[in-house]
Structure formats: structure tokens, C-alpha cells
Amino acid sequence: xxxxxxxxxxxxxxxxxxTLRREGFAGAVTxxxxxxHLPYDRPPLSKQVLLxxxxxxxxxFGASTxxxxxxxxxxxxxxxxxxDLDRRVVExxxxxEVGWDHLVVATGVQPVRLSAGHHLDxxxxxxxxxxxxxxxxxxxxxxxxxxxxxxxxxxxTAAAARQLGCEVTLVDVAPAPMAVQLxxxxxxxxxxxxxxxxxxxVGGTAVTGLVGESAVEGVELADGSVVKADAVLVAVGxxxxxxxxxxxxxxxxxxxLCDEAPDGVHAAGDVARxxxxxxxxxxxxEHRFNATEQAVCAARRILGxxxxxxPVPYFWTDQYDARIQVYGVIAPDARLVVVQGDPAARKxxxxxxxxxxxxxxxxxxxxxxxxxxxALLTAI
Amino acid sequence: MDVEIDQESCVAAGQCVLAAPEVFDQRDEDGVAVLLRKPxxxxxxxxxxxxxxCPARAILLSE
Numbered sequence: 165x166x167x168x169x170x171x172x173x174x175x176x177x178x179x180x181x182x183t184l185r186r187e188g189f190a191g192a193v194t195x196x197x198x199x200x201h202l203p204y205d206r207p208p209l210s211k212q213v214l215l216x217x218x219x220x221x222x223x224x225f226g227a228s229t230x231x232x233x234x235x236x237x238x239x240x241x242x243x244x245x246x247x248d249l250d251r252r253v254v255e256x257x258x259x260x261e262v263g264w265d266h267l268v269v270a271t272g273v274q275p276v277r278l279s280a281g282h283h284l285d286x287x288x289x290x291x292x293x294x295x296x297x298x299x300x301x302x303x304x305x306x307x308x309x310x311x312x313x314x315x316x317x318x319x320x321t322a323a324a325a326r327q328l329g330c331e332v333t334l335v336d337v338a339p340a341p342m343a344v345q346l347x348x349x350x351x352x353x354x355x356x357x358x359x360x361x362x363x364x365x366v367g368g369t370a371v372t373g374l375v376g377e378s379a380v381e382g383v384e385l386a387d388g389s390v391v392k393a394d395a396v397l398v399a400v401g402x403x404x405x406x407x408x409x410x411x412x413x414x415x416x417x418x419x420x421l422c423d424e425a426p427d428g429v430h431a432a433g434d435v436a437r438x439x440x441x442x443x444x445x446x447x448x449x450e451h452r453f454n455a456t457e458q459a460v461c462a463a464r465r466i467l468g469x470x471x472x473x474x475p476v477p478y479f480w481t482d483q484y485d486a487r488i489q490v491y492g493v494i495a496p497d498a499r500l501v502v503v504q505g506d507p508a509a510r511k512x513x514x515x516x517x518x519x520x521x522x523x524x525x526x527x528x529x530x531x532x533x534x535x536x537x538x539a540l541l542t543a544i
Numbered sequence: 545m546d547v548e549i550d551q552e553s554c555v556a557a558g559q560c561v562l563a564a565p566e567v568f569d570q571r572d573e574d575g576v577a578v579l580l581r582k583p584x585x586x587x588x589x590x591x592x593x594x595x596x597x598c599p600a601r602a603i604l605l606s607e
Contacts, residue, residue, distance in 0.1 A: 183596065205601070207555070222553075225601065453557065453599040460596060478557060478599075487556060487575070531575020535558040 166191030168466060169254055169262050171244045172270030173197025175205060175452060176433025178225050179459035180268050185234040187467055193236045194262060196254065198243040201293055202228055207452050209296035210317050211482055214324035216300065220293060244271070247412035249426060266466045269409070269420050269431040270459070273402035273450060278312070281374030287396045290317050299397060303328050306395035310334075310383040312371045314341035316481055318399035319354060322363050323483040325395075333364045333391050335383070340367050342481075346490070347516070349500045350526065353507055354483070361484050366391075402450065404435045419448040430465060432458035442474045443493045443523065451479035476541045486510060489531060491538045492524030503537075505530060513537060545588055546606045547595075549577050553602040560603060563594035577602070 168184060170177045173195050181195050197203065204223040212218035231238045239256075246255035253261040275289035282289075286306070288299040299321070303309060309325045311318045314336035322334040322341075338344050341358060343351030355365045366385070375382040375390055382390040404419040415424040419437030422430070431437075433455040437448040457475050464471045480489040495518035505512030505528075513533045516524035525541065527534030547567065556575030560568040567583045567590070570576065583591040588607075595603040 179596075186592075186596070207599075453559070453597075456597055456599055478559070480555060480557065482555075489557070529574075531556040531558060532570050532572060535561060535570065535575075538562075 166265050167263060168193050168266045168268065169264035170195045170268040170270055171254060172268075172272055172433065172435070173199070173203045173238065173240065174270065174272055174433065175203075175225075175455040176270035176272075176436075176459045177268070178203035179456050180270065180432055180463050181231075181236045182234065183460050183463035184466060185236065187463065189463070189467055191265075194239060194264075195231075195236060196239045196242055196244055196256070196262070198241070199292055199294075200241040202226070202231075202238070202240070204293055205452075206291075209293065210290060210320040211324065213293075213296045214300050214303065214321060215327060216304075220297060223293065244408050247409055247414060249412055249414060249429070252428070265428060267429050268459075268462050268466075269406075269414075269429070269435055270433045270455075271405040271408070271435050273434045274405045275398070276401045276403060278371065278374065278398055278400070281376075281380070282398070284374055284376045285379035286376075286394055287374060287380050287398065289398055290321065291402070299395075302395040303330060306330050306393075308333075308392045309395045309397070310391050310393040311397045311399060312336075312383065313397075313399035313401065314338065314365075314367075315345060315399060315401065316342070318397065319358070319483055320481060321397050321399065322358060323361070326358075326361050326363050327484070330395070331364075332362075333366060333383075333393075334358060335366045335369055335371055335385065335391075337370050338367060341365060343367075345494070346488075346526070347494060347498060347500055350514075353528075354486075354488075357484060357486055357510070402434075404437075404448070406435060430462040432462045438473065440474055440493070442476070445493070447477070447493065449477055449479070451477060453478045476538060486528060487531065488526065488528050489534050490524055490526045491534065492516065492522075492541045494524045495519075498523060500526075504533060515540070545583050545591060547579055547583065547591060548604040548606075549579055550600075550602040550604065551576050551578075553600045555600045555602075557599050559597045559599065560594035563597055564590035567591050568594060 243257040309330040340351030370386040373384040415421040420431035422438040498516035498518040525537040
């Protein structure tokens with residue numbers, strides 16, 4: 165019997181397994197997940213879970229019986245420790261080996277930490293459900309919160325903390341929140357959004373340390389000042405979780421290089437890097453929709469279908485009343501051109517133009533218009 | 545085929561409309577998905593694709 169082993173039990177891993185079953189795969193399917201929880205969705209962690217508007221159970225992708233009914237062997241609380249490509253086995257932290265004919269690497273990413281201070285009470289990272297529950301508990305009790313890093317997670321957490329009534333400072337080395345992801349111009353708009361909601365935004369500033377005895381008391385900035393804090397989120401980026409592959413010989417460079425992987429080895433989700441001919445660049449995307457698209461592609465390739473993978477990426481962020489959605493890939497040098505609506509009214513559609521081409525479209529509270537604008541990118 | 549949309553979970557990505565434009569649409573004000581009508585037999589595959597791709601897993605099918 166043909167055996168598929170999926171390492172990673174989050175969106176990409178569980179979607180791969182379920183797509184295989186839904187589309188008729190008759191062999192054995194094993195999913196290995198290092199967290200004790202049943203597969204769950206991550207985008208709500210920095211939104212509804214922090215705000216407390218959803219009970220944590222609502223993030224679940226389904227009951228354990230769903231997997232049993234589909235004949236998916238879900239192995240939770242077990243870590244993949246190594247991979248042997250010649251013998252085609254995954255080595256588990258328990259010492260056990262699991263053999264495969266098709267392997268799907270879907271181990272995601274791990275948060276980057278500061279060099280010191282994470283032992284202090286009240287200092288958090290945010291990746292897992294347990295992280296989100298612990299962070300929420302801190303935020304509910306906190307008066308002053310500092311968020312270090314103003315990317316997706318940091319900006320969304322600053323918004324949630326503010327909505328929970330905390331005094332919030334959002335710090336980043338970049339000039340404005342999400343400037344790295346969305347460009348400086350959009351970053352200034354997000355900076356204004358946070359400021360209008362009462363967040364103190366500190367751009368262009370490095371954090372030099374966390375201050376406290378056993379619990380955190382403050383965050384030290386590069387100018388020597390200390391911002392008071394009884395809860396801190398460190399959201400300074402993440403790295404692909406590929407340590408377990410280091411000795412395997414599987415080609416990895418900031419992610420698993422899908423195009424160089426041997427036959428029978430696939431990768432999906434945040435950990436996967438591939439060459440996009442549409443955008444003429446190597447891509448690795450930490451976006452929820454990409455996890456689904458790559459998982460479906462991996463499952464269909466395992467089923468023997470010739471599937472081309474060169475999608476138009478999609479991602480979104482929700483902060484306060486702003487729903488910001490993007491299709492495409494934003495080049496670092498791209499120019500933002502507002503084509504409809506008005507940024508001052510916080511409802512507009514914009515193009516990102518690079519080398520005279522539109523490579524991404526962004527909607528700020530304009531979902532329908534954005535979907536129509538996506539057609540500009542499918543012609544690339 | 546019966547289609548149910550969990551509108552509170554919907555993140556307004558619009559992927560369902562791209563996959564099955566005869567079956568799904570988005571509300572003007574917030575982009576939340578709405579059902580236009582029950583899928584016809586030749587739209588079942590597209591409707592399944594819409595449910596599969598939904599990044600909020602907010603589309604439930606009963607067949």
C-alpha cells in the first residue's frame with residue numbers, strides 16, 4: 165500500500181491529508197504534529213482569540229473523529245527529529261521510524277526571539293494556540309503593553325491590546341508598521357491608523373533589551389530610554405522550521421527548495437520555497453491562503469496529476485475597522501498608486517507598480533473591487 | 545448539494561467567487577460571502593473547489 169507521511173499538522177498539513185482523502189487516495193495517510201492540539205487555524209489567534217470574541221475551540225479544523233472517519237492517522241505531540249532520504253523514513257523524537265513513499269514537509273516557521281529576556285514573566289512570542297492563550301491572559305491583566313516588531317502579528321496584536329484597553333507602544337526598526345511588507349507609504353497609513361486608535365507608534369528604533377527581575381517591567385530602546393511594560397510581545401519575524409532536515413541532504417535555503425526536492429518529496433505552507441515564473445522570483449510565503457493552495461497542489465501531485473503551481477498570492481490583515489487585502493507580490497521598489505477611493509476615508513484601492521508593471525493590488529476596506537482588480541495580475 | 549456559509553468566520557477573501565461565480569458573491573459593504581443560489585449539477589466541482597480553497601474554511605457542503 166502506498167504511504168503518505170505529512171510532517172506538520174497545521175493548515176497545510178491537515179489540508180494535504182484531507183484533500184488526498186476527498187479526492188480518492190486509497191493508501192495510508194499519516195500526519196505528524198508536534199503540538200498536542202488537534203489541527204487548528206492560526207489567523208484568528210492574533211485577532212479573535214486575543215480579543216476574546218472567539219472561544220479557542222472555534223479555531224479547530226474539526227473533531228478527532230473527522231480524521232478517524234477519513235482514515236487519517238493523526239500522530240500529535242510527536243516531533244519529527246530527522247529524515248533519511250535513502251531509506252525513505254522520518255525519524256521521530258520517540259526514536260520510532262515512519263516509512264513513506266510520498267513525504268510532505270509542512271513544518272511551518274518558528275518565531276525569532278531576542279537574544280535575552282524571554283525568561284521574564286509577561287514576555288511572549290505568538291505562533292501557537294498555547295502562545296495565544298498565554299498572551300491573552302497577560303494582556304487582560306496588563307496596563308502597559310509593548311509590542312516589539314510591527315509586521316502582521318505585531319500590528320494585529322497592538323490593535324487587539326488597544327481594544328482590550330491597554331496602553332500600547334508599537335516599536336520597529338522600520339520607519340512605519342508593515343513598511344517592510346507593504347511599502348513605506350502604506351506603512352505611514354497604518355501608523356496613522358494605530359495613532360488614531362491611541363497606540364504610540366515608535367518607528368526607526370531598535371530594541372536593545374528587556375528590563376525586569378522575574379517579571380518584565382520595561383523595554384529598553386536604542387536611545388537608552390525605557391518604555392514601561394507589564395506585557396511584551398516579541399514579533400520580530402520567523403524562520404522556517406527545517407532544523408530537523410539539516411543532516412538529511414534535502415535542499416534547504418530559507419525554506420525547503422521545492423524545485424530541487426527529489427521525487428516523492430513535497431513541501432507546503434510557510435516552510436516551502438519555490439520559483440515563481442509569473443513573478444520572476446523565488447517565493448516563500450507565510451500566508452494562510454498559500455498554505456491551502458500548496459497543500460491542494462501537493463495532494464494532487466501525489467495523486468498523479470500534472471499540476472502547475474504558479475498562483476497569484478493572496479493575504480490580508482485585520483486591524484481595528486480596517487481590512488487590508490492584497491493580491492500579488494510587492495517588489496521592494498514598487499510605487500503605490502491609488503486608483504479608486506480615498507486613503508483619508510480609509511476606503512481605497514491601490515496598485516503597486518514596479519518596472520511599469522502592476523505586480524500587486526491592495527484594497528483597504530474594498531473587497532469586491534479588489535477581487536475585480538486581481539484580473540490585472542493573471543495576465544502577467 | 546446544500547451550501548452553508550459561516551458568515552461570521554468568513555474573511556472576505558473572495559476565493560469562493562473566483563472558483564464558483566454563479567454560486568457565490570460578496571456583500572458590497574464588507575465583502576462577506578453570500579450564496580446566490582444552490583449549485584446546479586454541473587457546478588458541483590467548482591463549488592467543492594470553493595469550499596476547499598476558502599482560507600477561513602467557512603463553506604460547508606452537504607451532498
